[in-house]
Amino acid sequence: MSEIIYQNLFSPVVLFFVLGIVAALFKSDLKFPNALSEALSIYLLIAIGIKGGIELSHYSFETVINPIMGTLFLGIAIPILTLLIMRFMKMDLKNSIGVAATYGSISVVTYGATISFLEKNSISYEGFMNALVVLLESPAILVSLILLKILENRNAEPIISSQNFGIVPASARLINKEVLKESILGKSVLLLLGSLIIGLILGENALATVKPLFIDLYSSILILFLLNMGLVAGQRLPEVKKYGLKLLLFGMLAPVLFGSLGVFVGHFVGLSLGGVTLMGVLAGSASYIAAPAALKSSVPEANPSIYLGLSLGVTFPFNLILGIPIYFAIANWIQ
Secondary structure, three states, X not given: OHHHHHHHHOOHHHHHHHHHHHHHHOOOOOOOOHHHHHHHHHHHHHHHHHHXXXXXXXXXXXXXXXXXXXXXXXXXXXXXXXXXXXXXXXXXXXXXXXXXXXXXXXXXXXXXHHHHHHHHOOOOOOOOHHHHHHHHHOHHHHHHHHHHHHHHHOOOOOEEOOXXXXXXXXHHOOOOHHHHHHHHOOXXXXXXXHHHHHHHHHHHHHHHHHHHHHHOOHHHHHHHHHHHHHHHHHHHHHHHHOOOHHHHHHHHHHHHHHHHHHHHHHHHOOOOHHHHHHHHHHHHOOOOOHHHHHHHHHOOOOOXXXXXXXXXXXXXXXXXXXXXXXXXXXXXXXX
């Protein structure tokens, strides 16, 4: 276990991430132009999506159905568990929903770093795991927003429906078009899903075109992205500290809890050691792209410094430094 942590700590992606945190904490003038930061995000999403589509083209539906069902289970269970924990900690409903949506969704960058970790240690994994990244991105956001509407309207008076002149509870209006747009057609999901479909349609025929940029250069460009993420995480870290020790502990303990659940689900649906590790990472990571984008428009009362500060300032570095080797060790033990 200690050797795995050492190898992960002294990998280029982690060290450049730490460099970004140090730069932010010491008020360095190092910064990435917004356009470059956006371009790196787009590159990463396309690279993971198209690689997943090409790999998925090698598998039959019967092969992937069980992992898909396991992924959907995680997408429903994790936001519910997070909401219960937040309410137990006496956090208000809107901020609890914000954290639930964030931790139910996933971090594409943490997933990408795990792929680098597995490849560095010559550990294979199922190619369709990249497809599960897309699948787990949105359900938790939708589940969290539906839970919010149900809890807000459970004591609401019935209203008259203009469509059927019947009595319809207010809770029936669970989500609107904007929520669906942000959760399903937001940038991250659209690029991941679109690239996945393109890779699935073209299969091996796409390799000659996409391999030089999106496969061969992936690890090097990930270093640039993580340097930028280190800068952002270092800036967000002080925002979380003001909300108390309990929240900081949640940001470090929740990934282990949910990641362990993901490892057991991955083992249950029959994944390999590498696949089980990736399933643990998917469950243990927290979103800082798709979920915050949806929350900004649908739950504006939720404080971004809580859910974004937790996911980016605490859970993201925890997973990058300790979480990945922990999930791998649990997966190795259970396998």
